[in-house]
Amino acid sequence: xxxxxxxxxxxxxxxxxxxxxxxxxxxxxxxxxxxxxxxxxxxxxxxxxxxxxxxxxxxxxxxxxxxxxxxxxxxxxxxxxxxxxxxxxxxxxxxxxxxxxxxxxxxxxxxxxxxxxxxxxxxxxxxxxxxxxx
Amino acid sequence: xxxxxxxxxxxxxxxxxxxxxxxxxxxxxxxxxxxxxxxxxxxxxxxxxxxxxxxxxxxxxxxxxxxxxxxxxxxxxxxxxxxxxxxxxxxxxxxxxxxxxxxxxxxxxxxxxxxxxxxxxxxxxxxxxxxxxxxxxxxxxxxxxxxxxxxxxxxxxxxxxxx
Numbered sequence: 355x356x357x358x359x360x361x362x363x364x365x366x367x368x369x370x371x372x373x374x375x376x377x378x379x380x381x382x383x384x385x386x387x388x389x390x391x392x393x394x395x396x397x398x399x400x401x402x403x404x405x406x407x408x409x410x411x412x413x414x415x416x417x418x419x420x421x422x423x424x425x426x427x428x429x430x431x432x433x434x435x436x437x438x439x440x441x442x443x444x445x446x447x448x449x450x451x452x453x454x455x456x457x458x459x460x461x462x463x464x465x466x467x468x469x470x471x472x473x474x475x476x477x478x479x480x481x482x483x484x485x486x487x488x
Numbered sequence: 489x490x491x492x493x494x495x496x497x498x499x500x501x502x503x504x505x506x507x508x509x510x511x512x513x514x515x516x517x518x519x520x521x522x523x524x525x526x527x528x529x530x531x532x533x534x535x536x537x538x539x540x541x542x543x544x545x546x547x548x549x550x551x552x553x554x555x556x557x558x559x560x561x562x563x564x565x566x567x568x569x570x571x572x573x574x575x576x577x578x579x580x581x582x583x584x585x586x587x588x589x590x591x592x593x594x595x596x597x598x599x600x601x602x603x604x605x606x607x608x609x610x611x612x613x614x615x616x617x618x619x620x621x622x623x624x625x626x627x628x629x630x631x632x633x634x635x636x637x638x639x640x641x642x643x644x645x646x647x648x649x650x651x
Contacts, residue, residue, distance in 0.1 A: 413558070433558065434533040435619030435626055466559060 375443045375450035379481040385474035393475055400483025403476055410469030417467060425484055442484050450481055515539065516634025518578050524567050525574060532561070534624045534631055536595060543579030545593035550575060557592060596621035612643065 379395060387393040404425065409415045413433050420438055421429040426445035429438035440446040450456055464472040472480070515537040517525070526535045538546065550572035553561045563571070583600060585593035595601065605621070613621050624631040629642040 431532055433620070435617075435623035436533050437625075462560070 371453055372451050373453055375481055375485055378450050378453060378456055379478055379485065381453075382474045382478035382481065386478050389473075390475060393478070395475075395478040395482035397479070397483040397486045399476075400479035400481070403472075403480055404483060408468050411466055414467050417463070419467075426487075442487075444485075444487055450484065513637040514634055515636055518574075520574065520577075522570050522574055525571055528563055528567060528571065532559075533622060536622075536624075537634070538575045538578035539580040540583070540595045540598070540601070541575075541579055541585055541593055542581055542583045543576040545583075545585050545595075546575035546579050547572065548591070548593060552592065555590060557588070557590070615643075617643070 383393060383395050386395075404417045404421075405423070407416045414420060419432040421441050426440050426442040428440050430436070431438060439448070441449055443449045443451075460472055460477055464470065464476075517535060517537060521535075529535050541549070549556070550568060553563055553568065583598045585595055586597045588594050601621075608627075612618060612627075615626075618626040624636075627641050627643050628636045630637075630640045
């Protein structure tokens, strides 16, 4: 890569509170461990959460209603039809890098789809599942 | 427009007014669009051009975000105020949007919108690729860039049906 291009990319990269998915996972895991000593995130539990049919919302019974069964695939909003980028960080590098955005969407999607806020343990499991390459 | 009645056409064109041209090929977001407009509203649907509703209708939308067309779209108050002011500023005073069952304005039900889309076959609104008439980008693939030209329609069935 030529240097000016590299510099340009660095300048536009979202520097504000950027983290890695792993750092976010660690933050949620640490919070979960305070309530539940010895907590370790589980991709299996995360997958179960992702695929559970909560049926709280008719249009969005599960995460998969918009994000498809495969988190590495692009999704589509179940109501508006708007395209949604893949959730898995290995398919979409933007995902799980902005703590404010992550907090906002866990709040909105958990209350809308699950019917309540998700716990720190559930969020850690979810991200652990997202980090898996299937 | 060959099927439209002359009086109806005249009424629609008058209603379209200064902010939306009769042939709205270009409806870019205003230069003062706050970044939060694309990030928040545009997170779930197209960041609609503010000129698609009147200021009073935008106020109704922005004052009831907790019950937003079947979803909770609540925002923190500073963001909500910023977006409310922005939408009010650019609302089109000539548009009258009928309300949906919950009392919120439907921007796809204004006389202007219906006139512009009069030639779209009814079945297309229910096409799996379209889902909702408010999913502009399903057909206007460059809607995010403000381009609604008939030359840019994504669905081949619609192509060449201009007046």
